Amino acid sequence: MKCYIGIDLGSTTTKSVIVDEQAKVLGRGITNSRSNYDTAAAVSKQEALVAARFTLFRRALSATPALAGRVDGLLVDLERHFRLVQFRAQLEDLEETCLRHSGGLRFAGQERALAEALGAVFRELREEAIALFAPGARRRSDFFRDLAGSGFMTAAEPVCKASGLSFDLMLNVYDKSIIEVENRKGEAGMDGKFLEALDSVLRTRAAGGAAAGPPLVADEVVRPVRAALQIPLEEVYVVGTGYGRVRLPFPKEHIRSEILCHGLGAHLMHEGTRTVLDIGGQDTKAIQVDENGIVENFQMNDRCAAGTGRYLGYVADEMQMGLHELGPMALQATKTLRINSTCTVFAGAELRDRLALGDKREDILAGLHRAIILRAMSIISRSGGIRDQFTFTGGVAKNEAAVRELRNLVKENYGDVTININPDSIYTGALGAAAFARRGAAA
Amino acid sequence: MATITTAALVARCQALFDDISFGAARQWKAAAPGRKVVAYMPIYVPREIIHAAGMLPLGILGAGESLEVIHGDAYYQSYICRIPRSTLDLGITGRLDFVDGFLFPSICDVIRNLSGIWKILFPEVYVRYFDVPQNFDPEVGGTFYRHELQELREGLARLAGSPISDDALRASFALYNRNRRLVRELYAFRAEAPWRVPASELYLVQRAGMVLPVEEHNQLLADYLAAARAEERPRRDNCRVVLNGVFCEQPPLSLIKAIEMSGCYVVDDDFMLVNRWLLEDLPVSGDPIAALATAFLGGSTETGAKYQPRRELKGRYILDAVRASAAEGVIFAAPSFCDPALLERPMLEAVLDRVDVPHIGFKYAENSAQMQPVREQAGTFADSIKLWSAP
């Protein structure tokens, strides 16, 4: 099967989108770019290929009459089990790496204690993993780094207290190890993981129980899945875009400006789009496109990363919360505090100041979100304002509080315009790139 | 005994200050048919002419920290001061829709270019770039300026719909003379007893003069003076400073307060110089236009936005201010990216260094939120005077 791939190498996350010859999206993949760019590109592509497999599974399973009406549930289960398998493999890797690192000079004399503590921590993490991927569970992030990291912190604190080990020391072991683990591509044995996950689904269902769902006839399911796994995914043309695009191992013709990709991607997601706002990790762009998705004007922030997605990242770190949790908390605010400095690094300091003055976390967060959106509004205004329809993309579009502020301000300043926010908006740039890849191959 | 307290007066001024929709000026305009309002920006315009035409001069000093600027940033890059962008935002959001004329005085290239932007965005408004001579010879600069004033007078008369008579001008002179006298008196009183006139209060009372008719402002000044004289206030262990560089974009009120709270009494400043531009009374007889010109050429205040033809006099005004107000030091506060203030500063510093007057300097924006560095610097300044002066 012919695949056209767009990779958006962002400053915080790297996204890939695979489209087929009919320009239908086969799969999307995302990973942290906070490591090696080549790896990030490879991993996100890998993830997109995984997703593409799921699309193929869906096609194959849907063609099996016996499964009618049950495909959705099955796929959700399959994915959950697959993620768990994946997570466990990484966890295992992390534990080994941590153990290896606790042998260093710094830890001389404490190796044993460390090893024991690590053992205890990872035991807990493994147990938690099941709950983490239980049906309907809400995860604070999609990335291993975040999930394992926050789990590690929570688990390590009591363990350290009990064993008298320094928490900083434990943290240090983790910090040393996570980069390595994150940077391993781990492509090998993907097919095996699908089958392992499938097997696990079948077993759980067979075992019955409240959440297990109706049991399945193994053969009915395994055959189409195996068949779908046989279909080769052929990478015909890859186009790269995004902040790190110059680092991509592609020739110049395979690289497109992120502005163009976002413009086109937004147009493909919502045909009527005329104004696009993208708030990513370290930049904010406002793009005006015409009825064909062609860029007419754009503005972006420069040099200073104030008020971008990383800002929220810092805030989340500071509050020891997941990015997913910031928005909901800000929505609890009873009043919006006024925050003027959107310097990313000072965000933490400002936050602490405000907390010390007795302001509530919710209210401060609401203020921070508003500050980001205000900055974005300025950039939009500079690019020519908002025209109908308005599409909001980039990672921050996933943040409900940011979206709410944006809606309010758009209404106040530009009246009633349609605001599109796509659940897959983070993939806008990659989608545009994939479309360029399809065109590139045709040319 | 004054019947009105400073607190009540200041509260009124604060309300005027907070109202970025200019309700007071709107009310004034609505009170009688045909009234018109002419806005102006820093640093100096002859408000007497506007007043004499029966119109309300309205001083615009940006939107301060309370307005969330959205559109203004579409017109200005990050390395340009904030006052033009917040002013534009006031315009674009309709907060200045009652303004019939707008004067942009010669202070710097930013305001100069803003006059052009205003012409394009608000074609229905009478917009004039008001040039003043940088040549102070009565024959050369004076002739030019008299013509400019005459043109302004004619332009404003057209806007007002009737000519501006000499008598009307002289009557306005008298009112503004009184205003300047009261302001001078207030400054003198403050320099004498700065704990009785906190910097933020003096600021607000002065600032009220930007939006109130001069008659009302005169009353306000007189009331405040009387009230301040009547009230005792605790005196703190603060040092005395002159604040310089704040003549255009305004620092947030919290910054003015932060300076005082961290141990510095402000005993002179260059806020709203338009109130103090002419150093002497305008004669209320003779040719009024000539009088305005003469006062400007020979008897107006000095600042970074004005040329000083004689090198030996350059920057002397800061020393004069220090001496007149018995200050112990100078705080230079300038808007970020403000060429007139920031390029002037080293020359002023040199003058102070020659006679060992200590000084510090920092930058601000009208929406600066972090007062920490300001407190830090003003506080250290005050500390050093506190710790090192004789007990």
Add this chain to the structure above:
Amino acid sequence: MTASAPSHRSPVPVREVVKEASMVKQKEMIARNYDLLTSTAEHGRKVASTFVPGNLNELIMCFDMLNNLPEINAIQNGMRKLSGDYIAEAEKRGHSEDVCTYVKADLGMIAKGNVSPNGKPLPRPDLLLLSYTGCFTFMKWFELLREEYKCPTVMLHVPYQGDGETTKNMRDYIVKQLRQEVIPALERVSGVKFDIDRLRGYLRESARAEDDLVWVLESAKNKPAPIDAYFGGVYYIGPIFTAFRGTPDATEYYRLLRSEITERIRLGLGPITPEGDMKSQKYRLVVEGPPNWTSFREFWKMFYDDGAVVVASSYTKVGGTYDLGFRHDPDHPLESLADYCMGVYTNRNLPQRIDLLEKYMDEYQADGLLINSIKSCNSFSAGQLMIMREVEKRTGKPAAFIETDLVDPRYFSAANVKNRLESYFQMIDQKRGSAPSAA
């Protein structure tokens, strides 16, 4: 505010693929001028420091004085990668990060020995002739220089065209200042008596060169454009905006240049770049704003590598808007100096600037407007976003905005500029591609 060909000692040599006679001539003129300036001890001629916009070169020559232009020195230092240090020096001496870097580069240069591109120290000026036109910062700059040199300073205040026109009052004011302040000051300093006929002679010479300059700049209306009216343009305006206007040298330079360009048009050649003749011309641009000098070559390369040629620029009008018809006029010498001063690009109000750019977009058949916004320069920059909107609105052509600085290397972010330019070019492409086949 203009470039002149980098001096013969320039550490960033042009790869001399083609060395046209005019280039040789210009280099020689500039070198000679610096040699004159740095040998006043020998020949005893007096020196006036003055600015490019509204400079009174003809008048200065009437007093046998030499003309030293701090802006040009700053540019030279920018191109020779010295300005960064000079700016740091000025900041160390208390100047703010925020202010115009020309001023700081100049003050830093003085602090570090005031060495001219020929390696010898520049003389202390005998007169600071402050032509206060088009830029407020000039006034502060010369007040600061006056502290440095403690020499006579004379101010020529040129009123701004706030209402988009010059009035009799404005002109009279300037002429009066020339008569009563500037000329007497020049006489006092030089000891030479003013001779108005001598001035007429120089003005006549100026007008000749001005005709050819206009022809050169307008040659970019051809397709392909034989010149780049921005990166090349800054060289072409050198002589006329600086110490050579009114000299036979300048006239000769423009005559040579004109004949060379005539030849290029005949051969259908594009502009000469540091890497030889520019090949394909895919985008025709109008540029507003001064260039960046510290990375001038790198900046230019981003254009010609992608096939972008600048067909008209406002920057080449900072020393006079000759293409709008103004010529120095020997019959009205002082009045024409006044008109010249009032007419320089940055002394025009924003609506006039927009009109001019719109006219360029049409007359030069440009694909778009590019604004290079300079952090230093409020005179140019405050209002450029408005300009961009209006021109876009009126012409329907796309505009782009980049931000750099004149001579502060810290504010040239090559990656950023390139990113924007590439996006802009791809955008023009995409727009073109779609236009006919939209359906």
Add this chain to the structure above:
Amino acid sequence: MTITAGIDVGTGCVKVALFETGGGAPRWLGRRVERIRQRNPYALAGDAFDALLEEAGLRRGDVAYIATTGDGESISFATGHFYSMTTHARGAIHLDPSTRLVLDVGALHGRAIRTDARGKVLSYKMTSQCASGSGQFLENIARYLGIAQDEIGTLSLQGTAPEKVSSICAVLAETDVINMVSRGISAANILKGIHVSMAQRLAALVRGIGVLEGTVLVTGGLGLDRGLVAAIQEASAEAQLPVQVRSHPDAIYAGAIGAALWGAFRHEKLSARPPGALAS
């Protein structure tokens, strides 16, 4: 004998110092530093102060002057407040009397303070509001690289080919660093690169303030970072500043020390003054 305390509330840590003065050199009674880590710094300051008093066998009432500095203006139990530059100058002189310039480098700020031999602030310069090149930034990067705070200095000293951090923005600089990791640059060289760029900014402050000789004492938390101190020395030498850059094991306490000592001074001055002369 007078007992005074200095409490320095920073953005990263709270520091408390307890001194006894009168009759000869001031004497340390105790010191304490607490990382703030999302806790309320004012409450933390109170707790740390009380814990320190307990260690020394004292009560709040025994302290003649409790002086705050840093962000401690609003601490209610303090006698008075001195601003950071005032206290760092004094603290630095106490730690090293040959100090003529204090470089106070903390979590979010950098300041150069010129002082005379008595600890009087003569002039100062601060890094701009922007947070790039701050201690916080270094801390973030170190965590990212998996390096503990006290390892930073040692590692950086091993760097041989420092990798330049080009971005002026801390966030963008972080991306720079990530790039470096992906290019296989060693942690030592990355850290050294950050130290070098921080040191250049700091040396520019030193140069800007016009100090030409004597000791530059690096105070604040980053005074403990030997790599940074070495880099500042190198950068100063490069800028041809004939100064000695040093630190002190108690450098992080400089502010608290200064506050305690100025408190003692002020206490004496005030005791000599008729009561109620000033309301404050």
